[in-house]
Amino acid sequence: MIESRTYRRNDPACAVKIALRRLARRYQALDEEIKEADREIGPLVTQAAPRLIALPGVGPETVGQLLTSAGDNPDRLRSEAAFAHLCGAAPVPASSGRTNRHRLNRGGDRAANNALHTIVLVRMKYDQRTQDYVARRTAEGMVKKDIVRCLKRFVAREIYRHLPHITPSPKTLPQTA
Numbered sequence: 001m002i003e004s005r006t007y008r009r010n011d012p013a014c015a016v017k018i019a020l021r022r023l024a025r026r027y028q029a030l031d032e033e034i035k036e037a038d039r040e041i042g043p044l045v046t047q048a049a050p051r052l053i054a055l056p057g058v059g060p061e062t063v064g065q066l067l068t069s070a071g072d073n074p075d076r077l078r079s080e081a082a083f084a085h086l087c088g089a090a091p092v093p094a095s096s097g098r099t100n101r102h103r104l105n106r107g108g109d110r111a112a113n114n115a116l117h118t119i120v121l122v123r124m125k126y127d128q129r130t131q132d133y134v135a136r137r138t139a140e141g142m143v144k145k146d147i148v149r150c151l152k153r154f155v156a157r158e159i160y161r162h163l164p165h166i167t168p169s170p171k172t173l174p175q176t177a
Contacts, residue, residue: 057122069112088113
């Protein structure tokens, strides 16, 4: 009996089954850990940026990433253009010859750019205003890549307006007697 078990464990099909079983258990454990983290991050970002989480297509993970990218001192972002540059969503001229076009800035925080891209994709699928915009721009002859670029810039502008901004307190001079 012991020899048959040893033989079965040496069988490649059995080894594959064992490896797949271990992989499935690991997947289930990691999936549960992700769900637990998602349950924890939701209330935290809702408390930190309630206006931001209320926007269409914006979820807890994207808000968390955008808040992280903005940093602990969002007052350093003096304008929406600065925020767009930070997120890599600022247009850069890419014209050559007779063509007049723009591309997105390749610099900036790639994770923030990914968050904006996720928001754009969700809106393109579920938000009627965005779907209408895509249809209109497609009818005008724009390609999807340029439409996404324009939408990223629009979303960056909208996100900036809803970021929690800290108003700097007036600096007081020390009192002299």
